[in-house]
Amino acid sequence: xxxxxxxxxxxxxxxxxxxxxxxxxxxxxxxxxxxxxxxxxxxxxxxxxxxxxxxxxxxxxxxxxxxxxxxxxxxxxxxxxxxxxxxxxxxxxxxxxxxxxxxxxxxxxxxxxxxxxxxxxxxxxxxxxxxxxxxxxxxxxxxxxxxxxxxxxxxxxxxxxxxxxxxxxxxxxxxxxxxxx
Numbered sequence: 678x679x680x681x682x683x684x685x686x687x688x689x690x691x692x693x694x695x696x697x698x699x700x701x702x703x704x705x706x707x708x709x710x711x712x713x714x715x716x717x718x719x720x721x722x723x724x725x726x727x728x729x730x731x732x733x734x735x736x737x738x739x740x741x742x743x744x745x746x747x748x749x750x751x752x753x754x755x756x757x758x759x760x761x762x763x764x765x766x767x768x769x770x771x772x773x774x775x776x777x778x779x780x781x782x783x784x785x786x787x788x789x790x791x792x793x794x795x796x797x798x799x800x801x802x803x804x805x806x807x808x809x810x811x812x813x814x815x816x817x818x819x820x821x822x823x824x825x826x827x828x829x830x831x832x833x834x835x836x837x838x839x840x841x842x843x844x845x846x847x848x849x850x851x852x853x854x855x856x857x858x
Contacts, residue, residue, distance in 0.1 A: 699821075700832040706818040710839050713811035717842060720807040721764055724800040725752040728771060731797060736787040741774040765845035771801065775849035801848040808842055815839040 731737065732746035748763075748770035755763035775781055784790045784797075818839045827833060847853075 696826065696830055696832065699824075699826060703818065703821055703827065703832055703836075706814065706821060707836050707839070710811065710814045710818055713807070713814045714842075717804075717807040717811045720800070720803045721760075722753065724804050725749045725764075725767060727793070727797050727800045728767060729753070731784065731793055734787070734793065736784050736790060736793075737774065737780065741780065744770050745774050761842060761844045768845045768847060771852070772847070772849045775851045778851050781851045798852050801852045805846045805848070808844065808846055812841045815841045 726749075728745050729749035732742045732749060735742075737745065748767040752760075752763045752767040781794060785794045787793075821827060822833055822838065
């Protein structure tokens with residue numbers, strides 16, 4: 678009888694340790710999502726700031742400046758529910774403004790334009806990477822949260838279900854071309 682109780686106690690301790698390890702893993706995934714989201718937010722803000730700065734620099738033609746400024750301003754001011762749409766619209770505005778290589782060359786020829794162009798190229802290239810890291814962390818947490826043990830034992834606690842950040846982040850061909858930097 679006592680050996681049976683010992684084995685039951687050992688089994689319960691092992692199950693408890695496994696559940697504790699799983700809960701810790703889920704917690705680390707949620708922390709990774711938070712860090713990736715902060716990095717994504719920083720890259721999106723940087724891209725919008727650079728675009729807004731370029732739009733007000735006087736280097737672009739007036740129509741392009743207005744389109745780029747309004748999209749960048751909307752992206753910076755967007756509420757969380759509208760953020761994906763506003764960032765997608767900024768991507769579309771960047772593609773419209775920099776549809777031709779001449780526009781980028783005009784920026785580079787202006788005083789301080791080489792630095793502005795380089796900063797814009799870097800900002801535009803970093804957004805898809807940051808979004809990919811965030812969405813990969815979300816995907817991993819979702820996969821773990823779908824397991825029965827996580828749901829049955831409520832190992833996720835009260836943490837909200839992680840949501841991917843879906844947006845159009847395709848850079849303009851001129852800015853994505855590695856030879857242009």
